[in-house]
Amino acid sequence: MWEFFARSLAASTIFTFAALGELIDQRSGILNVGIEGVMLFGATLGFIAAQVTGSYVIGFLVGIAIGGLLGLLHGFFSITLGADQVVVGMGIWILGFGLTTYIGNPYTGPLGMDRIPTILGLSPFFYVGLVLVIVSWFVLSKTSLGLKIRSVGENPSVAEVSGVDVTKTRYLCVTVGGMLMGLSGAIYSLYYNPVWNYNFLMGWGFIALALVFFSMWNPWILLGGSLLFGTLWQLSLNPQLVLPGVLSRYIWRTVPFVITIGVLLIISTKWFRIRWGAARPEALAVPYVKE
Amino acid sequence: MRIGRYEFKLEKRLSLTGWKAAIISIFAVIFALALFSFIFILAEINPLLAYREMFSYAFVNPYGLPLTINRFIFLLLCTSAFIIPFRAGLWNIGMPGQLYAGALGAFAVLYAFGVKDFRTSDLSPGILIPLMLIVAALGGVGLGAIAGVLKGKFNINEIVVTMILNFIAFWLVSHMIKEGGPFMNPGGRGESFELPSSLYPPMIMGVPFTIFLALGVAVLLYFMFAKTRIGYKIKAHGLSPAASRYAGISTFKIPLLVFIMGGALAGWAGYHYFAAVPGVYKISRNYGYFGDLAFYGIICGLISLGNPLAAIPVALLFGGLSVGGRFVQGQLNMSFGLDYALLGVLMITLVAFQFFYRYQIGWAKTGEERLDVGVLR
Numbered sequence: 001m002w003e004f005f006a007r008s009l010a011a012s013t014i015f016t017f018a019a020l021g022e023l024i025d026q027r028s029g030i031l032n033v034g035i036e037g038v039m040l041f042g043a044t045l046g047f048i049a050a051q052v053t054g055s056y057v058i059g060f061l062v063g064i065a066i067g068g069l070l071g072l073l074h075g076f077f078s079i080t081l082g083a084d085q086v087v088v089g090m091g092i093w094i095l096g097f098g099l100t101t102y103i104g105n106p107y108t109g110p111l112g113m114d115r116i117p118t119i120l121g122l123s124p125f126f127y128v129g130l131v132l133v134i135v136s137w138f139v140l141s142k143t144s145l146g147l148k149i150r151s152v153g154e155n156p157s158v159a160e161v162s163g164v165d166v167t168k169t170r171y172l173c174v175t176v177g178g179m180l181m182g183l184s185g186a187i188y189s190l191y192y193n194p195v196w197n198y199n200f201l202m203g204w205g206f207i208a209l210a211l212v213f214f215s216m217w218n219p220w221i222l223l224g225g226s227l228l229f230g231t232l233w234q235l236s237l238n239p240q241l242v243l244p245g246v247l248s249r250y251i252w253r254t255v256p257f258v259i260t261i262g263v264l265l266i267i268s269t270k271w272f273r274i275r276w277g278a279a280r281p282e283a284l285a286v287p288y289v290k291e
Numbered sequence: 292m293r294i295g296r297y298e299f300k301l302e303k304r305l306s307l308t309g310w311k312a313a314i315i316s317i318f319a320v321i322f323a324l325a326l327f328s329f330i331f332i333l334a335e336i337n338p339l340l341a342y343r344e345m346f347s348y349a350f351v352n353p354y355g356l357p358l359t360i361n362r363f364i365f366l367l368l369c370t371s372a373f374i375i376p377f378r379a380g381l382w383n384i385g386m387p388g389q390l391y392a393g394a395l396g397a398f399a400v401l402y403a404f405g406v407k408d409f410r411t412s413d414l415s416p417g418i419l420i421p422l423m424l425i426v427a428a429l430g431g432v433g434l435g436a437i438a439g440v441l442k443g444k445f446n447i448n449e450i451v452v453t454m455i456l457n458f459i460a461f462w463l464v465s466h467m468i469k470e471g472g473p474f475m476n477p478g479g480r481g482e483s484f485e486l487p488s489s490l491y492p493p494m495i496m497g498v499p500f501t502i503f504l505a506l507g508v509a510v511l512l513y514f515m516f517a518k519t520r521i522g523y524k525i526k527a528h529g530l531s532p533a534a535s536r537y538a539g540i541s542t543f544k545i546p547l548l549v550f551i552m553g554g555a556l557a558g559w560a561g562y563h564y565f566a567a568v569p570g571v572y573k574i575s576r577n578y579g580y581f582g583d584l585a586f587y588g589i590i591c592g593l594i595s596l597g598n599p600l601a602a603i604p605v606a607l608l609f610g611g612l613s614v615g616g617r618f619v620q621g622q623l624n625m626s627f628g629l630d631y632a633l634l635g636v637l638m639i640t641l642v643a644f645q646f647f648y649r650y651q652i653g654w655a656k657t658g659e660e661r662l663d664v665g666v667l668r
Contacts, residue, residue: 033450081646086382086450087593091642094586098635102330102628198628199583203458210451250466254459261441261455268445 002121004234004241010123010192012230014184017129018208019215019222020136021067021180027140027217028173029153031285032074033089035181036205037096042067042182043189044100047196048107056116060186067182068175070096075174079167082287093205101198111194125187130223132180137219149173153281156288166288181205203257210260214267216279225263232256302653313601315647316594320608323640330632336623344622345615355614360498361568363610365581367505368560369588370595370602371512372431372553376449378516378597379549380529384589385438385453386557387582388460389431393558394565394574395460395467396430397423398474398483406487416490423490424504427562428555434460435554439547449546461579468574476573483565483574492567499567504559512599525549560585583631587613590637596648609637 018035025032032038042063050059070092077088119127140146148169151159156166188204189196207229215222232255235242239252267276328338348355369386376383400423434456441447467474467483474483493500516522527535528545536542564581565574587609595601616630 077642083642083645087645088642090382090384090450090589091639094589094638095635097583097586098628098631098633098638102626102632102635105627199579202461203455206451206454206458210455213448213451248466248470248472250462250469250472253462253465257455257459261437261452264441264447264451265445268441268447 004238006118006122008231008234009126009227010230011233012226012228013123013125013129014188014192014204015208015211015226015229016133016223017125017184017187018181018205019211019226020129020132020219021071021177021184022209022212023177023215023217023219023222024136024140024149024173024180025071025177026212026281026284027153028149028170029156029281029283029286029288030075030078030170030174030177031085031089032071032092032174032177032181033086033209034070034074034092034096034205035208036201036203037093038067038070038178038181039185039188039205040096040100040199040201041070042185043201044104044107044185044196046182046186047111047189047194048104050113050190051107051111054113056113056190059190060183063182063186063190064179065182067185068179070182071174071176071178072171074178075171078287079170079174082289085285085287097199104196105198107196108198109196111190111196113194115194116191123191125191133219133223140219150281153283156283160290166290170288184208207256207260210264213276214263216276217281218279229256229260232259300653301650304649304651307648309598312596312648315644316596316605318647319594319641319644320637322644323637326640327633327636330629330636334623334625336625341619341623344619345612348618348622349611349615355618357497357569358614359607359611360502361563362584362614363607364499364502364505365560365564365584366587366591366606366610366613367509367603368501368556368563369585370591370606371505371508371599372557372560373588373592374595374597374599374602375512375525375553375556376546376549377592378522378529379525379545380532381442381546381549382450383435383438383453383550383553383557384450384586385434385456385554386560386585386588388453388457389434389554389557390561390564390585391460391464391578391582392430392434392554393427393561394430394578395464395474395561396426396428396558397562397566398467398574399430400426401484401486401490402474406484406490419490420492423566424559424562427558427566429558431554431556431558431561432551433554435550435552435557436547438554439550442550443541443543443546449550457582461582464574464578468578474574480576482576486566486572490566491569491572494569497569499563499569501559501563501567505563506603508556509599509603516599521548557585583634584613586634590634590641593641 018039022032022035045066046059046063049062050056074088074092077083078085116124118124140149148164151164152166152169160166211222211225211229214225236252236255239249266272331338331341349359350356372386372389373383400419437456438449438452441452442449466472469475469481476482476484516526524540525545527538527540532542565571591602591605591609595605612633613630616633620629
């Protein structure tokens with residue numbers, strides 16, 4: 001049971017990192033639907049780098065770096081060129097899905113390195129994730145930088161008039177957000193499941209995206225949501241722990257996705273929608289053009 | 292920006308004619324292929340040679356051409372499934388799920404008539420094949436309708452929903468065809484039972500009849516968008532859902548309708564690949580590959596700017612490229628996934644080229660004297 005608990009926390013950490021990255025993006029008004037693509041890139045290149053150099057640190061750094069680069073790319077298209085952010089996000093996702101399948105294929109198989117040691121029996125990244133949640137909550141709601149980020153996400157033209165550099169702030173957010181997504185992918189392929197296989201993520205990024213909507217852009221709710229989904233994901237892989245022999249293991253794999261749709265339905269209820277509408281960054285996915 | 296004696300500046304396009312859009316699209320494809328040649332160069336292969344191999348296998352070779360045509364039918368159906376919601380301003384990226392549902396529907400008909408156990412059927416193919424088509428469409432409709440209702444009624448982001456439905460449908464297919472699932476092949480190879488030869492679809496010169504389905508749908512859609520009231524409503528919804536609601540266009544019915552239509556077409560794509568392509572005739576073990584290929588439908592839809600007729604040549608080109616990519620990968624001993632890489636490169640190039648659909652680069656010759664004044668704006 002402890003084992004299951006520890007694995008669930010490890011899984012939820014991946015959701016936390018990716019969703020936190022997306023939350024920072026969205027707080028500044030940029031919607032990135034390509035989380036899964038960024039994660040795939042971070043996971044694949046991090047995996048290759050770690051395997052080639054034999055160093056976990058380099059693996060994670062590469063994952064973070066490629067995530068940041070893809071965040072910048074997304075930023076360039078959606079901030080500088082003012083393109084439709086949904087299209088750009090889809091582009092990033094399909095680019096990640098397509099290119100990593102090709103790049104990673106020669107490295108198919110297990111990583112073949114010593115496991116990263118746990119701290120008090122739990123994934124070390126869980127503690128990092130906890131710290132990041134606290135930091136991002138603090139920065140977003142208690143500092144002047146957070147105020148800038150939120151004002152840029154709510155009403156960029158007003159922010160611009162009051163002296164905030166919209167472009168710079170948004171670039172900062174997409175880069176940091178991308179780094180977190182890339183890191184989350186690297187955690188998946190270097191710690192959670194250190195085996196490379198084609199398109200191994202199978203929906204983690206999209207669940208993370210749904211989690212951000214669910215969290216009402218609050219890092220604490222996001223942490224709760226990712227704990228829930230980490231546990232669910234782990235349950236769907238090991239259904240025998242709760243209901244042995246009921247339904248095939250393939251049906252169980254659909255459970256996290258079915259529940260995601262249920263969660264999205266809950267968000268759409270009136271009670272939720274009023275609060276959701278208030279919390280939603282007003283300028284989300286709207287390109288900003290300086291007049 | 293100024294280069295030499297010319298001053299360049301970006302101008303927002305006020306309108307975009309069909310021809311200009313076509314030229315931009317062609318440039319986008321050429322640019323993507325040029326970009327993609329870096330992958331060949333990195334693998335130390337002459338890109339020109341690789342492209343020649345790709346195109347000649349896909350469009351000339353007697354083994355490659357039928358593959359291309361079958362891939363083209365599949366892609367055209369997927370593209371239409373993408374285009375209909377796209378014109379309504381909605382993103383259907385659920386073609387994989389919808390085509391899995393369609394394939395399950397088609398095989399459910401066979402299962403219901405006991406084809407699995409007896410390998411033959413009393414019913415004539417004249418009844419069963421249309422029935423398979425109908426149920427395949429209904430399977431796709433079922434999945435599409437979920438996304439449509441969730442969007443129209445509850446305003447839930449359709450991208451997340453359709454993508455999540457893809458994963459659900461993916462695992463459902465696994466459940467049905469693997470480890471004792473109802474559609475499992477008696478031989479137990481992780482694939483479905485095979486279609487009896489009496490139910491092989493009618494062929495016209497070696498091409499399944501589904502080509503008429505795909506082409507007919509494309510033509511019908513063109514007329515629907517150009518001439519009919521419903522097409523007009525879909526387009527109006529695409530331009531502005533809020534404004535169209537004031538004009539009395541239902542923001543519930545239109546999303547539901549476009550996703551139902553899209554789902555039905557993706558369901559047919561599923562029927563086509565798993566029950567009409569020669570040599571397959573079953574839900575194969577690598578069915579996920581065909582789901583991934585459906586994403587080419589997004590690219591075709593974007594390049595053709597949602598024009599169903601323009602999608603025909605585009606789908607033919609990409610059908611050929613994906614077949615040829617798979618071929619040269621084996622021929623030149625390259626790593627698996629060349630067709631996936633092409634998918635990725637094409638997509639990001641298209642995203643970059645979206646810019647040119649909205650802006651154009653204007654230039655003017657600057658006079659010598661203006662250099663001194665330095666007016667750069």
